[in-house]
Amino acid sequence: MLKQQLQIKLSQKLSPQQIKLMKLIQLSTLDLEQKIETEMGENPALESGTESVKSENQESDFEETTKIETDEIDIDQYLSDDEIPSYRLYTNNYSSDDQERTIPLSGGISFHQSLLQQMGNLILNEDEMLIAEFLIGSIDDSGYLRRSDDELIDDLAFTQNIFTDKKQLSKIIRSVQSLDPPGVGARSLQECLKLQLEKKKKDRPEVVHALKIIQDEFDHFSRKHYSKLQDRVGITQEELKKSLDLISRLNPKPGGALSSTVQNTHVVPDFILSIEDGQIEVQLNRRNAPQLKVSNAYKEMLTGYQESQKKSKTQQDAVQFIKQKLDAAKWFIDAIQQRHQTLTLTINAIVAHQKEYFLTGDERKLKPMILKDIADKVDMDISTISRVANSKYIDTPYGVKLLKTFFSEGLKNEEGEDVSSIEIKNILSQLIAEENKKKPITDEVLSKLMKEKGYIVARRTIAKYREQLDIPVARLRKEL
Secondary structure (H helix, E strand, O other), rough: OOOOOOOOOOOOOOOOOHHHHHHHHHHHHHHHHHHHHHHHHOOOOEEEOOOOOOOHHHHHHHHHHHHHHHHHHHHHHHHOOOOOHHHOOOOOOOOOOOOOOOOOOOOOOHHHHHHHHHHHHHOOOHHHHHHHHHHHOOOOOEOOOOOOOOHHHHHHHHHHOOOOOHHHHHHHHHHHHHHOOOEEEEOOOHHHHHHHHHOOOOOOOOHHHHHHHHHHHHHHHHHOOOHHHHHHHHOOHHHHHHHHHHHHHOOOHHHHHHOOOOOOOOOOEEEEEEEEEEEEEEOOOOOOOOEEEOOOHHHHHHHEEEEEEEOHHHHHHHHHHHHHHHHHHHHHHHHHHHHHHHHHHHHHHHHHOHHHHHHHHOHOOOOEEOOOHHHHHHHHOOOEEEHHHHHHHEEEOOOEEEHHHHOOOOOOOOOOOOEEHHHHHHHHHHHHHHHOOOOOOOOOHHHHHHHHOOOOOOOOHHHHHHOOOOOHHHHHOOOO
């Protein structure tokens, strides 16, 4: 049986405007510039420039003498699906004296394009060329062919309608592996190193020994069992050292030299920090960010429609359309201002917390700082601080830094002072860099050495920080 009942419930939901604001806060300076350009292109009621302030007399004069003829306005050009024709978004009135402000980027050639160009030098028939092209497309950005023969044969049959067997496939894979850079198309690291050594001249003993080590004793090599390598290969310690030096100069990722994508590594800082007379000044980088305003033409157009005596259905739609665009433009301007306020409050709180570091540039002066510390200072949510810290850079006298790097956990030293984990990691890296590579220091010994320096760090914490620094265990750091 159906029943009706009333229920009161409290719930929190983010409005679409709040969601958009969070996305604006997360944008970097470069992304914000593109977002503003896109918004101005989509909303004709949003313009760049300063808002002109009219006096009361000017407004009254305008109301008395100006009357907008709504019949002369072509409403359809505003209500169509394409709000602004593409030709209205471009200008070609450039002078020969104008400076070219675009930054040229070299197109270059991608890794896979390079392989496809070399494919013409392979001695293969037409069907084999198609298989070779498919294999090149299956090579990842590191230069490896990480798919089994059965998977490749099945894909060739189902997607390319090409039928082959393992014998023919192996032959074509060897042909692809003959391309440059050496080691491309390998199925494993062992095969990659082997291919590179096979392309070297065998006129040096270390090349022959290195090839034998990789081909027959790769397990002992990866585990750095140097004494077993000497016995099984039958060479002296000096000969083993030369062979290992040769192997260390090989490229474990042959595809890394030519990336498949062209990336722009230029970083545009979101904040600019300067120090004058011992005082820190930090400001937002508003590079190329135009000052936004609501279009006066759209305001006047709305006034003209509202004062019209008779309103047709088309005019009512026009009024609704103009109101939506004006509201969207006002909200976007307010959101940009709120973004600036949020970023300014956050960066000032971070700089105040890490004042000693920003004055000296000494990483030992960095204090432990977590997102909650800054969130409590500026009275904002932790998620908002996280959005600011994860994607923003600050230009300091000591280089461009990611804000995220200033956040770290804290430990106490013997004197009871809070010490940043960044400082602990720097000391740990220095100890490992200065160790005797023939007898690397274990985590247990590192923990004791840190204690001697006044930092009480457990062995498990040492292991965690060492992994975060991408430093292998002592056994794998061993050298001859």
